[in-house]
Amino acid sequence: MPLDEALARVIQGFGPVTGVEAVPLPDSLGRILAEPVTAPVDVPPAAVSAMDGYAYATPVAPESPLRLPVVGRVPAGARFEGSVRPGEAVRIFTGAPVPAGVDTIAMQEDCRAEDGAVVVLHPPERGANIRPAGEDMTAGSVVLEAGRRLRAQEVGLAAAVGRGSLSVRQRLRVVLFSTGDELREPGGAKPDHAIYDANRYTIGAQLAALGAEVRDLGILADKAAVVRAALEDAAGTTDLIVTSGGVSVGEEDHVKAAVNALGSVDLWKLAIKPGKPLALGQVRGTAFLGLPGNPVSAMVTFMLVGRPLVLRLMGAESVQAPRCLVVAGFDFAKKPGRREFLRARLEIGADGRPVARKFPIDSSGVLTSMVEADGLVDMPAEAGAIREGDMVAFLPFTGLFG
Numbered sequence: 001m002p003l004d005e006a007l008a009r010v011i012q013g014f015g016p017v018t019g020v021e022a023v024p025l026p027d028s029l030g031r032i033l034a035e036p037v038t039a040p041v042d043v044p045p046a047a048v049s050a051m052d053g054y055a056y057a058t059p060v061a062p063e064s065p066l067r068l069p070v071v072g073r074v075p076a077g078a079r080f081e082g083s084v085r086p087g088e089a090v091r092i093f094t095g096a097p098v099p100a101g102v103d104t105i106a107m108q109e110d111c112r113a114e115d116g117a118v119v120v121l122h123p124p125e126r127g128a129n130i131r132p133a134g135e136d137m138t139a140g141s142v143v144l145e146a147g148r149r150l151r152a153q154e155v156g157l158a159a160a161v162g163r164g165s166l167s168v169r170q171r172l173r174v175v176l177f178s179t180g181d182e183l184r185e186p187g188g189a190k191p192d193h194a195i196y197d198a199n200r201y202t203i204g205a206q207l208a209a210l211g212a213e214v215r216d217l218g219i220l221a222d223k224a225a226v227v228r229a230a231l232e233d234a235a236g237t238t239d240l241i242v243t244s245g246g247v248s249v250g251e252e253d254h255v256k257a258a259v260n261a262l263g264s265v266d267l268w269k270l271a272i273k274p275g276k277p278l279a280l281g282q283v284r285g286t287a288f289l290g291l292p293g294n295p296v297s298a299m300v301t302f303m304l305v306g307r308p309l310v311l312r313l314m315g316a317e318s319v320q321a322p323r324c325l326v327v328a329g330f331d332f333a334k335k336p337g338r339r340e341f342l343r344a345r346l347e348i349g350a351d352g353r354p355v356a357r358k359f360p361i362d363s364s365g366v367l368t369s370m371v372e373a374d375g376l377v378d379m380p381a382e383a384g385a386i387r388e389g390d391m392v393a394f395l396p397f398t399g400l401f402g
Contacts, residue, residue: 002271002381003304003339006280007319009267010308014287016315017239018170025159028150030211030402031168032315037144039161042134047098049074051129054111054118055102056089058126066120070113074099089118098130105129137161147317169315174207175234176200177217179227179246179255180293185219198367199244199298203291206302207242209402210310222246228258235262235284240313242306245293247279255290259283265290271381273340274364275301280309287313294364300341300376303400322399323378328390329355332379339381343373344394356394373397 020034049055056068068089074080080099084090090099098105103126110122137143143157150158150168158166183197184190197219207214215238220226227246234241246255247268256279259265265288267280274297279290289306291298308319327349334340344356356377359369375396379386386392 001267001269006267006270006278006305007308009280010305010312011319013266014309014312016169017287017313018172018315020167021170022165022167024165025155025163028158028166028168029152029155031150031166031171032211032311033144033146033148033150033154033166034169034315035167036142036146037158037161037163037166039137039139039141039143041161042139043137043160044131044133044135046133048131049092049094049096049098049105049129050131051105051107052093053106053108053129054089054120055092055098055105056084056120057086057101058104058123059086062123064121064123066123067117068120069117072099089120091118103127103130145317147315149311149316149318172210172212172240172310172314173238174212174214174240174242174310175217175238176204176207176214176242176244177220177230178244179220179222181222183219183245198295199291199293202295202299202367202370203242203244203302203306206299206306206401207310210307211314212240212310222254224254224258227254228261231255231258231262231283231288235286238286240287240289240310241283242289242291244291244298247277247290247292255279259288259290263288270301270305271338272301272304273338275304275341278305280305292364295367296343296364296370299370303376303395304341307400321395323393323395324354325391326354326356326377326394328377328386328388328392330358331386331388332358333385334379334383336382336384340379341395342377342379343369344375344377345372346374346394346396354394356392375400 071088072080072090074090074092074096076093076095079097084099084101106120106124112119178197178200182194184194186196204214220230243255259281263283265279265281269276270278277292278301281288291301311319343359346354349355359373375394378393
């Protein structure tokens with residue numbers, strides 16, 4: 001199945017499964033907003049100064065330089081009583097309310113104070129350096145829509161309209177396990193023929209970065225009965241089941257068969273590289289995501305399909321991963337038909353543009369490539385080659401991990 005079709009299925013077929021709770025504003029970072037936030041007041045609530053400087057009414061026939069007596073001082077948090085008359089000025093600071101009678105503020109860098117007066121060396125245009133009431137937000141307007149994932153700037157915006165808490169979606173509960181008799185737990189001894197299980201740790205870290213609560217069942221034996229029992233126990237007690245390995249076509253790959261027996265696999269095999277074997281479905285009504293066993297394939301498929309799935313289950317409206325165009329700093333050829341995601345790091349070229357340098361090894365078992373890379377070059381299915389100097393789509397890891 002093409003990746004875009006799989007993503008359409010995720011967006012259309014999955015929605016929020018978590019409840020709603022109110023959390024203090026500092027605890028809302030990374031959560032999904034459950035209800036819109038409306039501004040109860042204008043921000044700023046009154047016209048304020050955008051600069052430290054001098055406030056005055058622009059003369060009918062302005063002179064340059066302009067000399068005005070200073071009749072007051074207005075710091076932030078105070079207000080000037082009365083009105084500033086034509087031909088007068090007040091000392092004003094950033095964020096202070098603009099006094100009545102004032103229509104212009106000159107920056108202090110363009111002024112010189114002398115003997116109770118100010119000389120405006122370079123008078124600005126009328127209206128300069130004044131932020132009008134409601135410039136940022138107006139009372140009654142929706143400033144944050146439900147379904148938005150809260151970053152630092154959204155948390156700050158909520159604070160700016162006076163919110164001390166927010167209504168957010170509860171954290172997604174995820175059961176995670178790996179399958180494979182060749183796997184061993186990191187930190188312990190292993191025979192030469194075994195490998196340490198990295199996938200649960202990379203996938204678990206990606207889930208945690210998205211704000212999920214992970215219950216790790218560890219490594220399960222390659223036995224159909226063991227896998228089926230684990231899936232059956234998890235269903236109904238969690239919001240999502242994520243597995244690594246066991247979804248390919250080998251005789252010891254039992255996960256896909258167990259899911260089909262207990263529910264359904266609605267998607268199997270993606271037309272991408274790395275990460276062809278991928279299972280998406282449900283177990284007794286609980287969402288299921290089966291990732292490949294190769295470590296790079298597991299990470300990439302989680303980024304491309306698992307991340308959108310988790311965000312949808314948590315109630316997010318937008319699941320689009322950020323991307324940008326960069327210059328290819330390599331040549332690469334493939335057979336048309338499968339979309340490929342190439343691991344690459346970014347450098348700044350001689351002309352100042354970002355250049356993608358492809359990691360030299362394409363194997364889906366080379367986890368060091370994910371450490372050395374800054375993101376993925378998205379090579380369309382129909383493309384047969386990339387030439388050095390071509391503009392290519394790039395998905396930065398900074399946007400795929402959170």
